[in-house]
Amino acid sequence: MPNNTYQDALNRLEKIGKLADINEEVVSTLMYPKSTLTASLCVRMDNGSREYFTAYRCRYNDILGPTKGGVRFHPDVNQQEVEALALWMTIKCAVVDLPFGGGKGGVTVNPKKLSPMEVERLSRSFIRAMADFIGPNVDIPAPDVYTNERIMGWMMDEFEAIKRMKTPDVITGKPLSLGGSVGRGDATGRGAYLCIKELEKKNGWNPEDKTVAVQGFGNGGYNVVKLLQKDGYKIVAISDSKGAIYSDKGFDVDSIYHAKQESDKVKAVYCEHSVCEQVEHDRLSNEELICLPVDILIPAAMDGVINSDNIDDIQAKHIVEIANGPVVSDVDDKLKEKGITVVPDVLSNAGGVTVSYFEWVQNRNGISWSEEEVHERLKKRMVEAFNQVWEIAEENDFSLRESAYTLALRRIENAIEAHGTQKYFSR
Structure with missing residues (x-):
């Protein structure tokens, strides 16, 4: 992902915000990530040496709920990429009406050059660095590029060891045997x-x-x-x-x-x-x-x-x-x-985060849904979101992208205005 991707994401946000007549204060709020943590992960390699890898976790905006987003292991990971992805996740969660904000994380590494044990140490090191930055009510990671359910299982295990309690809802995309949800894979x-x-x-x-x-x-x-x-x-x-x-x-x-x-x-x-x-x-x-x-x-x-x-x-x-x-x-x-x-x-591509939400809900309530139920719930939410986006496009002669952003920004706007904007305080 090129270094100007985050600026490109901001340009699109600003342009559509104006087109949709979204409160400038709302657009301005979304131009800045709430917080981004950068850490250097020290990993003991199989040959006994130590290697250091740069890690990031961004909690972009949590007005609608705890932030949610994947963790990727890739040699091109950088802060701009992570913040762009977290911004898109903020919009995505609002489009499909999830009670989440947007987050994202990553480590600058080529995991293909690591042994399985080195990947495990790296995964656990990431959680040790981020343990006070994530949590079931704060920020919930998930798999992304070159991470998978096994890595999520390691991460959850490390978080639980640090916190000395069972918290299956801290991570989604886990193995089924560790509290994952059927229907997450596809x-x-x-x-x-x-x-x-x-x-x-x-x-x-x-x-x-x-x-x-x-x-x-x-x-x-x-x-x-x-x-x-x-x-x-x-x-x-x-x-x-x-x-x-x-x-x-x-x-x-x-x-x-x-x-x-x-x-x-x-x-x-x-x-x-x-x-x-x-x-x-x-x-x-x-x-x-x-x-x-x-x-x-x-x-x-x-x-x-x-x-x-x-x-x-x-x-x-x-x-x-x-x-x-x-x-x-x-x-x-x-x-x-x-x-x-x-x-x-x-x-x-909101199906992944939607079923991650279902997994989080199941973990928090100690229940399990069947694959058929997960598929039906996903279909209901995706179809409803698509038709809301389509309707906005038809009414305003918008593209579907402009409509999706409009739908998301209106939901975020309602939440921000509930706290009071300049218009309220200057009356």
Whole structure:
């Protein structure tokens, strides 16, 4: 994520705030993170040496509730990235009406170069540094890039050891055996899928007639196209960090996922039982995939992939963002002019934080919901949020991004005004 991403996020916030006639005091409040903690984590390596890693945790805004957001382990993590992600999480939680503010954390590290035991020590060191900055009623971490449920289990265990009490609600995205929730694994992709199904209803299209390209075949990208394929959508292009495959005949998603788990590469194959056969396909770059003439483009990998360099070449009719910030703010207006519908990340990838909320609720109440109940609760919240965003767009001739931000900012505005703004105190 480039260093100007946070400024780009602020520019978009300020622009939409003015467009939606949001109280300037509210927008001004959201221009600054409430608090960001930086720490140096000392980790004993397997060879006996000590290494130091820079860690961050941002609690951006907690007017609607305790902050919530993932922790990522990645070599490009920096303060600007963490604060941008925490701002987006603030907006996201408000869009789907969760009683949370936005938070985010990260460690500047390449976890692929660490042993499993070194990753565990790093995870526990992160919690020791952040133990007084997080908590079930203050800030609740979750998995993100290169972190997973096992790492969340280590983090929860370390927090409980420090506090000398059981606190399963301090972390979400945990293993089921440690208080995790069913339905959390595919929640991000399922949330995006539910948004696409609402688009389908609004436009009255037939799934069998629609082509889909997904850039990024991780958890979110895989799960959304898996669900779409079951409904008849044709998945014609898939990519990972190494490149893309394309076939106008479409691919079998599960076969490609199976091959990727075996080889760590996206391969154009069809698998029946344990036998996989290569199917006819073209090799593309990730940049070429972004510009394919498909009905639905799903950027599910990196930020900033749709920008001023390629905006004129974008041919997709609909863009559904699973990655955080895949479209830079400078091209928002151009996409609107081209008639391309963009379902923004603050809505379409909100399934993950929504089911994290469900996990938090279950932990706090000592109950467990079935997978069917989790799916139904997620569907209800995502569909309701989508239709609220759609209605604002229809009434004001806004893009869906402008509408989603408007919905979120109005909810935050109501909470801030309840405490009193300049207008109240100057009467």
